[in-house]
Amino acid sequence: MLRRATALLTRPVISLRARPFSTDVSEIPVADTSFYDAWKKVIPTLEPPHTPLTFMKPRPPTPSSIPTKLTVNFVLPYNSELAAKEVDMVIIPASTGHMGVLPGHVATIAELKPGVLSVHEGTDVTKYFVSSGFAFIHANSYADIIAVEAVPLDRVDASLVQKGLAEFTQKLSSASTDLEKAEAQIGVDVHSALNAALTG
Numbered sequence: 066m067l068r069r070a071t072a073l074l075t076r077p078v079i080s081l082r083a084r085p086f087s088t089d090v091s092e093i094p095v096a097d098t099s100f101y102d103a104w105k106k107v108i109p110t111l112e113p114p115h116t117p118l119t120f121m122k123p124r125p126p127t128p129s130s131i132p133t134k135l136t137v138n139f140v141l142p143y144n145s146e147l148a149a150k151e152v153d154m155v156i157i158p159a160s161t162g163h164m165g166v167l168p169g170h171v172a173t174i175a176e177l178k179p180g181v182l183s184v185h186e187g188t189d190v191t192k193y194f195v196s197s198g199f200a201f202i203h204a205n206s207y208a209d210i211i212a213v214e215a216v217p218l219d220r221v222d223a224s225l226v227q228k229g230l231a232e233f234t235q236k237l238s239s240a241s242t243d244l245e246k247a248e249a250q251i252g253v254d255v256h257s258a259l260n261a262a263l264t265g
Contacts, residue, residue, distance in 0.1 A: 140210070155210070160175070161175070181193070192218040194262055196255060
């Protein structure tokens, strides 16, 4: 069994310089066929695992002029809220503060904190409460926002938020172990951010 596993590890080392950025090419690079060939030799009855490249659609190259729209992909582990949606702007709750993203934004990776993500399409604004995640802003006016959990702000019950905040605040004051304190603090942070989003 160990010999079979080491056969999977004997694929050639790929130089990072040889791999283009997804925003610099018009097509996704062809998958590493040597890995799939080795997989099929060892486990012929099981399909090889998929990589993120399997699911990514080809991206256009970085344009020479700034486009008029920002293309947004907003995904959760269980759902895709927005898929290649062209919008005017998104405002994300980054850990360093709220960040507005317009077409032509510089390439950035931002960690999300609990807060409101707003998507602007003309005069329409759709707001989501996100718990955490990451935003990947690409130089070709694409934005990939990956959240752990998100809910449209108009579906949040303010009375349940107040009740949850009171419960977690009480748990935080009576916590005896570090784990209980950490769990209670996360609950207080999320419910406080929800409360601020609803009242502010």
